[in-house]
Amino acid sequence: MLPAVLKLCCGITYPHSRSMAGLQRTAIAVIGAGTPADLQRGGQAGLPRWWPRGMSSPWQPAGSEACHSGERRRSLKEEEVKEEEVTEEEGTLVQQGQEALKKALAILEDKKGWNTEISEENGVIVYSKVLPGAKKVFRLEAELEASPEKLHDILFVKVEEMNVWNPNVGRIKILRRINAETMVTHEVSAETAGNLIGQRDFLSIRHCSREDSRIYLAGTATHLDTLPPQSGFVRAEDGPTCIILQAADSDTGRSRLTWLLNMDVKGWLPKSIVNQALPRAQVDFTRHLRRRLAEASAPRWGVRRRSGNPGLGDEGCFGAADRIGAAM
Numbered sequence: 001m002l003p004a005v006l007k008l009c010c011g012i013t014y015p016h017s018r019s020m021a022g023l024q025r026t027a028i029a030v031i032g033a034g035t036p037a038d039l040q041r042g043g044q045a046g047l048p049r050w051w052p053r054g055m056s057s058p059w060q061p062a063g064s065e066a067c068h069s070g071e072r073r074r075s076l077k078e079e080e081v082k083e084e085e086v087t088e089e090e091g092t093l094v095q096q097g098q099e100a101l102k103k104a105l106a107i108l109e110d111k112k113g114w115n116t117e118i119s120e121e122n123g124v125i126v127y128s129k130v131l132p133g134a135k136k137v138f139r140l141e142a143e144l145e146a147s148p149e150k151l152h153d154i155l156f157v158k159v160e161e162m163n164v165w166n167p168n169v170g171r172i173k174i175l176r177r178i179n180a181e182t183m184v185t186h187e188v189s190a191e192t193a194g195n196l197i198g199q200r201d202f203l204s205i206r207h208c209s210r211e212d213s214r215i216y217l218a219g220t221a222t223h224l225d226t227l228p229p230q231s232g233f234v235r236a237e238d239g240p241t242c243i244i245l246q247a248a249d250s251d252t253g254r255s256r257l258t259w260l261l262n263m264d265v266k267g268w269l270p271k272s273i274v275n276q277a278l279p280r281a282q283v284d285f286t287r288h289l290r291r292r293l294a295e296a297s298a299p300r301w302g303v304r305r306r307s308g309n310p311g312l313g314d315e316g317c318f319g320a321a322d323r324i325g326a327a328m
């Protein structure tokens, strides 16, 4: 009954909302760091300890309705949190997110073998490195006019709005919010992104955490029985990947962004084409992000409804992405 009411009120149907009753057990131990109980200690309901005061919560991103299909509400009382039930699958997804961060950081921390791939006049640099097994990964470094917290808000909390400011992203949908630090997202690149590469979709775990002044946004490809690869789309794999956001200088309000792009675009494509398109996509992404930050104070970046903001030119991105959404 309740799922039916939820679906009716949201007007969306995700098959996973039907499987929620599956294997359930009290599994705080499985989750470890970032459990709902951990989240309570910070005193901000439902947010991690380090969450900036007043910053919107990923449970209810600004612009999203209170009703999310397939989302279970976490209780706010500590005693009830202890009783919180977490499915085995959710525990695995949280672990996958944490593992992704570790693996991505290990790649970034190995300083050997990086070559400059692109160096832009505006200070954006992309390095590349070939990992054992011949996979090429890319590392973008840039400075941005925003605090790490602001960037976290744009890149993680409001990830569903990314297609509004980035024409290479067709659509991003948060399929599950597992805890305040972990979610499962479905991303569809725009038909025109990556030029010769063609449209891709991704199913990813997104995990954020903070250590001192650094915020980490990690991700890795995952699998959900409820959302297998869709016909007509090549399911690409993003990750293990990580964005590090770090305050550039104590008072400037600027941040240093380090982004490891570790993507398998799948499909039959010459490596040379892929290895040119990926660093370009990173540079484009940063350009759009900078523009988004520059225009941030303008009112048109307010709450966005799915019908889009007239004049932003993002309507064209919805075509195929919507078909996929309808199939979920």
Ligand SMILES: CC(C)CCC[C@@H](C)[C@H]1CC[C@H]2[C@@H]3CC=C4C[C@@H](O)CC[C@]4(C)[C@H]3CC[C@]12C
Pocket (backbone or CB within 6 Å): 155, 156, 159, 168, 169, 172, 187, 188, 189, 190, 193, 194, 197, 198, 200, 202, 206, 217, 219, 238, 243, 265, 277, 278, 281, 282, 285
């Ligand atoms: C070249 C072709 C195949 C792809 C082009 C579009 C690429 C650049 C787009 C498609 C989906 C996008 C990702 C979607 C979601 C997130 C999570 C967020 O917290 C950080 C950015 C990140 C990781 C985006 C980075 C850019 C991205 C990978």
